[in-house]
Amino acid sequence: MQFTSESGPGGAAPHRPGRPGLHHRGAAPARPGMPAPARPGARALAQVVAALALAFLVACSGLSAPPRAADAAPPVPATGAESPQGRGDVILNLFQWTWDAVAAECTSTIGPAGFGYVQVSPPQETIRGTEWWTSYQPVSYRIEGKLGTRAEFAAMVDSCNDAGVEVIADAVINHTTGAGNGSGTGVAGTPYGVDDFPGLYGAEDFHDCRTDISDYTNRWQVQNCRLVGLQDLRTESEDVRTTIAAYMNDLLDLGVAGFRIDAAKHIPAEDLVAIKAKLSDPDVYWVQEVIGAPGEPIQPSEYLGSGDSHEFAYARELKTRFDGQIKDLRTIGDGKLPSASAGVFVDNHDTERNGETMNETWGAKYVLANTFMLSWPYGSPSVYSGYRFTDKDAGVPGSTETTVPDADCASATWTCTQRWTEIRGMVGFHNQVAGTEVTNWWDDGGNHIAYGRGAKGYVSINNTGGSVTRTYQTSLPAGTYCDVIAADDCSQTITVAADGTFTATLPAYGALALHVGALSGGDAPQEGDPTTVAVDFAVTASTVWGQDVYVVGSIPQLGAWNTGAAVKLSAATYPTWTGAVDVPAGTTFEYKYIKKDASGAVTWESGANRTATATSSDDGTGQDTWR
Numbered sequence: 001m002q003f004t005s006e007s008g009p010g011g012a013a014p015h016r017p018g019r020p021g022l023h024h025r026g027a028a029p030a031r032p033g034m035p036a037p038a039r040p041g042a043r044a045l046a047q048v049v050a051a052l053a054l055a056f057l058v059a060c061s062g063l064s065a066p067p068r069a070a071d072a073a074p075p076v077p078a079t080g081a082e083s084p085q086g087r088g089d090v091i092l093n094l095f096q097w098t099w100d101a102v103a104a105e106c107t108s109t110i111g112p113a114g115f116g117y118v119q120v121s122p123p124q125e126t127i128r129g130t131e132w133w134t135s136y137q138p139v140s141y142r143i144e145g146k147l148g149t150r151a152e153f154a155a156m157v158d159s160c161n162d163a164g165v166e167v168i169a170d171a172v173i174n175h176t177t178g179a180g181n182g183s184g185t186g187v188a189g190t191p192y193g194v195d196d197f198p199g200l201y202g203a204e205d206f207h208d209c210r211t212d213i214s215d216y217t218n219r220w221q222v223q224n225c226r227l228v229g230l231q232d233l234r235t236e237s238e239d240v241r242t243t244i245a246a247y248m249n250d251l252l253d254l255g256v257a258g259f260r261i262d263a264a265k266h267i268p269a270e271d272l273v274a275i276k277a278k279l280s281d282p283d284v285y286w287v288q289e290v291i292g293a294p295g296e297p298i299q300p301s302e303y304l305g306s307g308d309s310h311e312f313a314y315a316r317e318l319k320t321r322f323d324g325q326i327k328d329l330r331t332i333g334d335g336k337l338p339s340a341s342a343g344v345f346v347d348n349h350d351t352e353r354n355g356e357t358m359n360e361t362w363g364a365k366y367v368l369a370n371t372f373m374l375s376w377p378y379g380s381p382s383v384y385s386g387y388r389f390t391d392k393d394a395g396v397p398g399s400t401e402t403t404v405p406d407a408d409c410a411s412a413t414w415t416c417t418q419r420w421t422e423i424r425g426m427v428g429f430h431n432q433v434a435g436t437e438v439t440n441w442w443d444d445g446g447n448h449i450a451y452g453r454g455a456k457g458y459v460s461i462n463n464t465g466g467s468v469t470r471t472y473q474t475s476l477p478a479g480t481y482c483d484v485i486a487a488d489d490c491s492q493t494i495t496v497a498a499d500g501t502f503t504a505t506l507p508a509y510g511a512l513a514l515h516v517g518a519l520s521g522g523d524a525p526q527e528g529d530p531t532t533v534a535v536d537f538a539v540t541a542s543t544v545w546g547q548d549v550y551v552v553g554s555i556p557q558l559g560a561w562n563t564g565a566a567v568k569l570s571a572a573t574y575p576t577w578t579g580a581v582d583v584p585a586g587t588t589f590e591y592k593y594i595k596k597d598a599s600g601a602v603t604w605e606s607g608a609n610r611t612a613t614a615t616s617s618d619d620g621t622g623q624d625t626w627r
Contacts (some may be wrong), residue, residue: 060111077116077257080164084180085114085424086166086431090374092418094117095349095386096132096396099148101406105418111163113424114431118160119168119260119382120200120398123153124247125186128401129175131393132349136262137177137230139175140200141247143254144188146404150254157255166257168285173244173275174263175199175230179210187402193232205240207232209214219297223268235271245278262293264288264309265298273306287343287380288337304341311342318346318369322358326463327443330451333378334546334598344379346370352384353392360388360415364509366605367422368461371511374426375451375459377438381430385417425484425513432517433457437579439475439567440559448506452476455582457515462506469505473556473565475582476500476513480521481514493520498584499556500589533585533614537569537580539593541605541626546598549577549626553591554609563594564600576623583614 077087088388091116094102102120110118125140135146143150157167176197183193195203209225209232216222219447226232234240248259264272276282286307290300301308321329333339345357346369352359358366373381387396387407397413398405409416419422436454443449448461450472458474478498486492494514496502504512537551552559552566558581559565569577583589589610606627 006604009377015253020626037486054363077161077164077166082564083112083114083164085112085428087114087116088427088434089116089380089433090427090430091115091117091119091343091380091382093345093348093382093384094121094418095122095384095387096135096327098158098404099152099406103152103156105407106156106160106163106165109418111165113418115165115418117166117168117257119170120156121147122170122172122262123251124172125188125190127181127184130189130395130399132395133393134395136172137181138172138175138595139177139184139186139197140188140190140193141243141250142188142190146187146399146495154254161255167255168258168287169251169256170258170262170284171248171251171259172262173230173233173247174235174266175227176206177231178229179231179445180229181224187392193288200243201233201240205234205237205243207234207391216293216296222296222298223266227263227266232266235267235275241271241275241278244275248275249278249280252284252545258285258287261286261288261307264303265290268317269303269305272303275305276609297427300337308341308343308380309337310348311344312336312345312351312356314342314379315346315348315351318372319356319358322362322365322369322463325446326449326461327446329372329376329449330441331598332376332445339378342379343382345382345384346373347384348382349384349386352386353389360417367420368463368509368511370417370423371426371459371513372429372461374423375433375453375457375513377433377436377453383417383423383427386413387414421488422485422511424488428458428517429457429484429513429515432515437568437570439557439579440473440565441568442472442565447591453515455516455580457513459511459513460504461511463509465508467505467507467518469503469511471501471503473559474500474502475557475567476514477516479516479519479584481516482518482520483514484518490518490520500582501556533583534580535583535612535614536541536578536580537567537591537624538576538622539624539626540568540576541593541595542575543571543595544597547595549590550594550596551579551581552594555583555587555589557583558589558591563596566594566596573592585614588613593624 091403092110102118106118108456122135123145124138125142127134127137143153160167181192185191186316191198195206207224211215212229213221213225213227221282224232246256257346282610288303288307288309290303290309291312292300300311303309314332317332336342347357351357358369360366370383396404407414409419433453433456436456439452439454441451446464448468452458452474455475455477460472462468474496476496480495481494482490483492483494494502494504505514539549541549543549549569550566551569552563553562554561558567567579567581569579571577588611590611592609596602605627
């Protein structure tokens with residue numbers, strides 16, 4: 001049992017009564033039409049091994065693990081045009097876009113917006129048909145299909161690279177087309193049969209199970225039987241592995257920077273490790289589609305030995321919170337994959353159709369969820385951009401059995417989320433604040449939250465049906481900031497005072513976002529202002545899993561003894577927790593350290609309040625020890 005102390009400043013913690021939550025259910029009002037105007041590269045193997053070793057030790061010992069340190073800034077594509085929005089690890093998933101349309105969009109929008117990567121639909125030859133899911137039924141590994149030719153694919157990669165954007169290909173390597181299709185001819189003219197894919201696979205290359213998966217609690221079935229009738233490849237076979245690797249190496253030769261591994265859950269993790277080892281770049285980034293569900297034997301965590309995994313639970317929680325109360329988004333990373341290994345999204349091409357997550361029909365709430373994802377330091381985010389539909393099986397309007405029309409953002413058919421002002425603004429925000437901790441968290445107990453990202457950015461989200469006005473406490477330097485959600489031309493500004501505060505009104509289902517890379521007139525923030533001093537905090541404190549350490553104190557920059565506005569410290573050098581706060585020079589203040597767990601329970605350290613003075617030569621408060 002953990003004992004929680006209620007002692008606080010001066011010995012007693014002030015009681016903060018709970019506030020009634022603002023609870024709203026149902027979709028937000030329809031959102032008006034939007035104006036059109038780093039590689040998540042291979043994570044260090046040591047990072048994966050350390051995470052797996054830690055999990056193993058914790059499981060075996062029964063002990064609580066120490067908190068994970070905040071992730072470093074993501075890698076950035078090394079070549080191509082610079083973006084005024086910076087460049088980072090945000091992926092844009094352009095579902096069912098042709099290669100020519102992707103190339104044009106990289107140049108006009110994706111590159112300038114600061115996206116690091118564009119994920120494209122499967123490039124291999126498939127069966128014929130107008131439905132979108134035909135793209136996931138390969139008949140050969142020729143780069144010839146409904147979305148374009150091999151030459152057009154290569155030109156698209158070059159155009160995107162020139163724009164500073166690298167390409168991630170959706171790789172369908174678990175199966176071929178379904179047995180129910182019998183024999184036929186692919187979109188590029190390649191013949192095929194149930195057990196006969198000339199030059200690729202014969203009957204011996206498929207698993208012996210010839211029935212569909214019926215029990216997802218049976219690992220063997222999930223990884224050996226047919227997924228909705230699709231012919232399941234024998235990926236433990238050396239020949240099959242070599243064939244798959246040859247296809248992926250071909251894509252690497254064409255300049256692809258990474259892969260999304262479709263249906264990875266249906267391939268044993270060790271098979272994927274073996275396939276990746278055969279690639280010309282065995283450290284290439286990939287993120288695996290592993291749809292974890294409670295009670296099932298196959299979970300995303302077992303796939304981290306070869307790459308990242310999508311964290312479906314993150315998207316599901318976004319849906320739950322935005323249809324309930326968003327105050328608990330603060331703990332959205334708890335109980336999920338390590339941040340450095342998690343691919344996160346609000347929706348994708350499957351979940352927007354099956355109701356598992358939010359989708360663009362949620363209107364303003366959908367925008368708010370993307371705003372949160374792009375501003376919160378968990379996972380590598382992927383923004384989804386597809387097309388509108390009423391029939392969930394239907395392909396893009398105007399598709400034929402062998403072609404898909406080019407995307408047209410002037411048409412209501414395409415969502416083109418990458419062109420929305422809010423999305424572009426938040427990609428720039430994400431790039432600017434990379435590597436910083438969450439600071440100055442505040443919530444109203446319900447559906448209005450606000451938080452900073454170190455001294456580089458600040459966001460507030462109002463998930464209610466009415467406008468809200470509030471004075472916010474930030475760690476931002478004084479200055480006049482562009483609200484990058486409200487406009488992309490800095491026509492909407494917020495002035496932050498010397499003490500880090502500002503007052504603003506948020507519309508119903510609205511948000512604001514400020515960062516030091518977007519100031520009115522291009523002025524630099526007053527980070528070098530001699531009237532403020534960066535005070536460093538460092539405390540040695542042991543914690544149990546789920547706990548974090550904060551500093552709270554007598555001045556606004558430290559929350560004015562409000563634990564809800566306390567400054568979270570970094571566990572990068574655990575058990576020493578560190579952080580820095582800008583404080584007006586000459587200010588003498590009191591402070592204490594506190595611990596918070598996943599439920600929000602607060603434990604104060606004992607003893608008298610600590611004291612410090614911010615001086616122009618300040619090098620911090622010294623090394624403190626939890627007491």
